[in-house]
Amino acid sequence: MLKKPRILVVGSFMMDLIASTRRAPAEGETVIGLSFRTAPGGKGANQAVQCARLGAAVTMVGRVGADDFGRRMVSAVSAAGVDVSHVTVDENEASGVGHITLEVSEHDARNRITVCPGANYTLTAEHISWLKDEIGSFDIVLMQLELPMEITETVARWAHEAGVPVMLNPAPAAPLSDELLSNVTFLSPNEHEAALISGRRIDVSDGVNEDDLKAVADWFAQRGVKKLIVTMGENGAAAADPDGISRTASVRMQNVTDTTAAGDSFVASFCTGLTAGLSEGDALSFASHAAAITVTRMGAIPSLPDVGEVQALMRKRGFGAFDPAQLDALK
Numbered sequence: 010m011l012k013k014p015r016i017l018v019v020g021s022f023m024m025d026l027i028a029s030t031r032r033a034p035a036e037g038e039t040v041i042g043l044s045f046r047t048a049p050g051g052k053g054a055n056q057a058v059q060c061a062r063l064g065a066a067v068t069m070v071g072r073v074g075a076d077d078f079g080r081r082m083v084s085a086v087s088a089a090g091v092d093v094s095h096v097t098v099d100e101n102e103a104s105g106v107g108h109i110t111l112e113v114s115e116h117d118a119r120n121r122i123t124v125c126p127g128a129n130y131t132l133t134a135e136h137i138s139w140l141k142d143e144i145g146s147f148d149i150v151l152m153q154l155e156l157p158m159e160i161t162e163t164v165a166r167w168a169h170e171a172g173v174p175v176m177l178n179p180a181p182a183a184p185l186s187d188e189l190l191s192n193v194t195f196l197s198p199n200e201h202e203a204a205l206i207s208g209r210r211i212d213v214s215d216g217v218n219e220d221d222l223k224a225v226a227d228w229f230a231q232r233g234v235k236k237l238i239v240t241m242g243e244n245g246a247a248a249a250d251p252d253g254i255s256r257t258a259s260v261r262m263q264n265v266t267d268t269t270a271a272g273d274s275f276v277a278s279f280c281t282g283l284t285a286g287l288s289e290g291d292a293l294s295f296a297s298h299a300a301a302i303t304v305t306r307m308g309a310i311p312s313l314p315d316v317g318e319v320q321a322l323m324r325k326r327g328f329g330a331f332d333p334a335q336l337d338a339l340k
Contacts, residue, residue, distance in 0.1 A: 010286070011285040011286040011335055011336065011338040012338065014065045014148040014284035015065070015146065015147045015148050016057075016060045017067075017140075017144065017147040017150045018056050018068070018070070018071075018150075018151045018152075019069075019071070019137070019150065019151070019164050020053015020054065020056060020057070020071055021053040021054065021129045021153065022051040022054045022071050022079070022083070022086075022096075022104060022128075022129065023052075023124060023129070024047055024048075024050070024081070024082060024105070024106050025049070025050040025269065025308065026107065026109065027045065027046050027047070027048060027267075027308070028042045028044075028045050028109070028110055029045070029118075030042040030043055031043065031114075033110050043113060046307070048307070048308030048309055049082040049085040049310045050107060050270065050308070050309030052178065052180060052273055053071050053153055054085075054086050056153070056273045056276060056277040056280075057091045058086055058089040058310050058313050059281075059313045060151070060278075060280065061089045061090040062089055062313055062316065063277070063278060063281045063299070063316045063319070064285070064316050064338075064340060065339075067090070067092065068095065069086060069095070070096065070132075070140070071132065072096065072098070072131055072132040073097075073099070073105075074098070074102050074103040074104035074127060074128040075098050075099065078104040078106065079104040082104065085310050095139070097136050102130075103127045103128065104127050105124065105125060105126045105127040105129045106127065107122055107125075108122070108124075108125070109121070110122075111267060116263070117265045118265050118268060122269070124181065126155060126156075130156070132157060133157075133160075134159070140164060144168050144173055148174075148284040149174045149175070149176060149280050150173055150175045151176045151280055152164060152178070153177070153180055154177075154178075161189065162189050162192075165177065165192040165193055168192070169191075169192035174195065175193045176195040176197065176276060176279075176280050177189070177196050177197070178198070179196060179198045179202055180198065181202070182201070182202040182205035182206050183206075185206060190229075190232050193234065194235055195279075195280075196236070196237050196238070197237075197238040197275075199240045199241065199272055200241045204225070207228040207229065208228075209221065209228055213241055213244050222239070222254065225237075225239065226247075229249070236249070237250070240276075243259050244259065246275070246296075248289065257290070257297055258297065259297055260301035261301070262301050262304060264305060266305050266306055266307050267306065267307045268304050269308070269312070270303050270309040270310070271303050273309070274303040274312075277299075278292075278319070279296040280292075281339075285338070285339060287331070291331050294330055295323075295336075298326070298328070299314055299319045302318055302319065302322060316336050316339045316340055319333075319336070320334075320336050
């Protein structure tokens with residue numbers, strides 16, 4: 010029987026500024042775009058909302074500016090059912106923004122993202138001090154790399170000391186200390202982030218190069234990573250631990266509209282499924298179905314599905330590893 014998990018997300022808020030175009034401009038070039046829109050996002054906010062829409066009880070810690078973007082983002086996260094009482098406001102710094110260039114073709118869309126952290130980078134140890142005593146009440150902690158590294162390292166250490174699993178989504182990619190990795194239970198980069206951090210490229214030009222994948226997994230294992238989950242877009246995901254490497258296929262959708270929050274959907278769905286009571290393999294499959302829905306919609310938070318939608322896709326695609334009716338416990 011699945012349970013409703015308690016999940017803590019310590020992460021970022023970013024207002025996404027999305028320009029869609031048939032072709033991204035080259036250096037020194039200007040192109041005419043197709044459309045422009047704003048959408049609340051940020052990797053932390055995206056993951057918190059996805060967990061909540063899938064039935065988890067979610068608390069988010071983060072920081073925004075005292076501006077319209079900040080108010081809109083906190084409102085969107087709160088509307089999804091996330092506890093935002095520990096989100097603080099910086100009166101002097103603007104809210105973070107993500108500038109997204111979305112290159113659109115007939116059946117696909119590829120993004121390029123520039124993040125300006127703004128108020129996210131003014132989160133301090135004082136703002137999170139309450140967590141040291143309270144972190145043990147959560148089933149898992151989710152973090153990313155859009156906050157000051159010292160905050161991520163501190164929360165990971167407190168969670169580890171309290172025996173709470175930590176999922177770190179190392180995006181955007183940055184050097185990771187051995188101390189941080191020793192306190193992380195799950196590390197989930199995409200193939201580009203894994204390459205930037207490890208210095209070892211995974212060739213996915215003609216399917217996944219298994220030797221590359223093993224080299225990357227070995228590098229992270231030598232750094233003390235307990236469980237590595239590499240997401241690879243249409244090539245699915247790979248999970249590596251001391252027992253070896255297992256693969257989870259992607260769920261292909263006919264029309265891809267916007268891939269912006271797909272990784273966040275995947276990571277959050279995996280954590281929700283796992284802490285609700287699914288096996289790791291089933292949680293990865295659950296995450297693949299959730300992320301598949303996300304890429305068919307525009308925007309970050311607006312694209313994230315609820316548990317009923319994921320169940321419907323699983324049934325439509327004939328998923329049989331477990332009965333999707335079990336997920337009713339999360340509604």
